[in-house]
Amino acid sequence: MPLLSSDLGCPLPRRHSKVRDMLMRGKEDTLVASWKLLLEQLRSEIELTLRAGPAIFPSLHFDDLKNKSRAKDFSCQLRRSGGGVLRGVISESEARTWNSELQAYLAGDDSLASSSAQDPQLYDVYWSPAQVKCRAHPNVLASQKFLMNIWSSSNHTAGISHNFPLSYADRIRCRKSSGSSFLLRPSIEGDSADRWCPDDSREAFTYKKIWEGNWQIYDPWDSTTRIQTPKHSAQNRNSSSMFRMYQGWLPLSPLPEGQGSLRLCPMLQATTAYVLLRPLFSPINSSPTSPEFLSAQNWTLNPPGSSSIPPASSYRQELSNALHPHLQLSRTMVRIPTLNPGDYFVWHCDSIHSIDHIKGAGGGDAAIMYLPVCPLTESNALYLARQRKSFLLGQPGPDLANCGRGESILMDRPGVQEVNEVGGERGLRAMGLLPWDEDDATNDLEEDLLETVNNILFPDRYQN
Numbered sequence: 001m002p003l004l005s006s007d008l009g010c011p012l013p014r015r016h017s018k019v020r021d022m023l024m025r026g027k028e029d030t031l032v033a034s035w036k037l038l039l040e041q042l043r044s045e046i047e048l049t050l051r052a053g054p055a056i057f058p059s060l061h062f063d064d065l066k067n068k069s070r071a072k073d074f075s076c077q078l079r080r081s082g083g084g085v086l087r088g089v090i091s092e093s094e095a096r097t098w099n100s101e102l103q104a105y106l107a108g109d110d111s112l113a114s115s116s117a118q119d120p121q122l123y124d125v126y127w128s129p130a131q132v133k134c135r136a137h138p139n140v141l142a143s144q145k146f147l148m149n150i151w152s153s154s155n156h157t158a159g160i161s162h163n164f165p166l167s168y169a170d171r172i173r174c175r176k177s178s179g180s181s182f183l184l185r186p187s188i189e190g191d192s193a194d195r196w197c198p199d200d201s202r203e204a205f206t207y208k209k210i211w212e213g214n215w216q217i218y219d220p221w222d223s224t225t226r227i228q229t230p231k232h233s234a235q236n237r238n239s240s241s242m243f244r245m246y247q248g249w250l251p252l253s254p255l256p257e258g259q260g261s262l263r264l265c266p267m268l269q270a271t272t273a274y275v276l277l278r279p280l281f282s283p284i285n286s287s288p289t290s291p292e293f294l295s296a297q298n299w300t301l302n303p304p305g306s307s308s309i310p311p312a313s314s315y316r317q318e319l320s321n322a323l324h325p326h327l328q329l330s331r332t333m334v335r336i337p338t339l340n341p342g343d344y345f346v347w348h349c350d351s352i353h354s355i356d357h358i359k360g361a362g363g364g365d366a367a368i369m370y371l372p373v374c375p376l377t378e379s380n381a382l383y384l385a386r387q388r389k390s391f392l393l394g395q396p397g398p399d400l401a402n403c404g405r406g407e408s409i410l411m412d413r414p415g416v417q418e419v420n421e422v423g424g425e426r427g428l429r430a431m432g433l434l435p436w437d438e439d440d441a442t443n444d445l446e447e448d449l450l451e452t453v454n455n456i457l458f459p460d461r462y463q464n
Contacts (some may be wrong), residue, residue, distance in 0.1 A: 030213035091340030124404025136423030
């Protein structure tokens, strides 16, 4: 997966240089004031983060989803930290059974081994029995519906529903106890340039308040501006053509804290603003050892046409202490708590995340399924229609069509029947295999969306 290097950066294309100047024009004083306020906020949040440690990420048992008080507390904490864990979404015994099935599936074809030199623990496997069953499982779909409703919509006429989760076929991560754990540096998913582009891309409008110098009122949890997929996503291996509210991990084996597990920076609003504004500023005294290096007075707005950390099209944004010093990433990348088989840890799509590194043997075998949370939108349904074909053929999903050799020849690859057996009608609908019942809509706008999505997925049945 291509990265915007945390230490080297990339040349700034002319188009993005113009975008940068446009974003600054007439707002120079406002942006400087906003930057100073942001640095103060970061200092405060870093102190809170260091005191809290892994406890900063909320935890809620699946059985308590309907407990309004506990669910509300979890939601409020998740909105602050950007990550949290739902415990016991899948029973430990069932998760361990899925792990055994997964290992047998992988052993059935040597070509299913990881093909990524950058991340050898990431396997290009999408349709194993464990993955298909997990995506269709009623508890997973109920958890995803709950998580989607932590988001809000500032425009109630926007074409999005938080009540009907869609399945996105992502990969698996496997680590053997005899090997070293892969190190993933702090990074943010998605094309790093998307967050700058003000044209037909969803991203720049998403961050409009930050560009206006009002990062304090920027809401990371407003889904309204995120429902349109950038046109270039289909050509960018790093971008997702579906709007994913969260990325998620569901382990099939124990995942102890710090043993090759995930780290997350729990300052979602402030870090998002910092990552966007940082390329606009440079230090006067550039020595990191200087006592005044991190002081707001040491940082000045860059002149038009320059940028110290350019956004790079088709690259994931990678972060470092060198280029993002105020985030103090060596201290603020917090280990997530220990996960048991069947727990479900999720993090916001803009969260800074990384993976621990373990040298040599240790940590035990680990098998983790990537399990994003995707709402119902028109553009997501268009992707789902293409992914459905990939599922039926045993090929990687459209976003990952060039990853791996596919699973079409595997005899024990599950199909529609297995989805139905585990998930019933809801599982089938999440995979685009059964039309939605428009009577399930909670209002007229949602009913219209269900009708539109049914027309996309089943044109022969619904279009005149």
